[in-house]
Amino acid sequence: MTEKNDASATIRRHAERMQQKxxxxxxxxxxxxGVFGVIGWSVAIPTVGGAFLGMWLDRVVPQSFSWPIALILGGVVVGAMVAWNWIDKTRDK
Structure with missing residues (x-):
């Protein structure tokens, strides 16, 4: 009988520890x-996308300013806003 009580007490303690965790x-x-990765990708993808879109626009619609530089800066801003929003959402949890 004591073995059965010891086993049930061990299981109970284990279950209590799991609930506390x-x-x-x-x-x-x-x-x-993982957080660094998500934040990095949320900034990197719009930035690189802006660079490629800017290079294409330089060939198609030439202007006095540089499309790639303008769109890289725009991509950094958009990516920073996405990252900030993601951090804000995860902080509330």
């Missing part, structure tokens, strides 16, 4: 790296 999850370093 679920209530207060800890952030791991890997989740931090």
């Amino acid at each position: 679920r209530k207060a999850p800890k952030y791991s370093p890997l989740s931090g790296l």
Whole structure:
């Protein structure tokens, strides 16, 4: 009978520890790296897309200013706004 009580007590303690961990999850370093990755891609994709679109516009619609530089700056601004929005949403959770 004591073995059965010991086993049930062990299971109960294990279940209580699991519930405590679920209530207060800890952030791991890997989740931090994931955040850096999402923020980096959300800035990099509009920036590179702006550069390519600007190079195409330079050939099709030449202007006195540089399309790639203008659209790279625009891509950085758009990417920063997307990253800021994403950080704001994840901070509330």
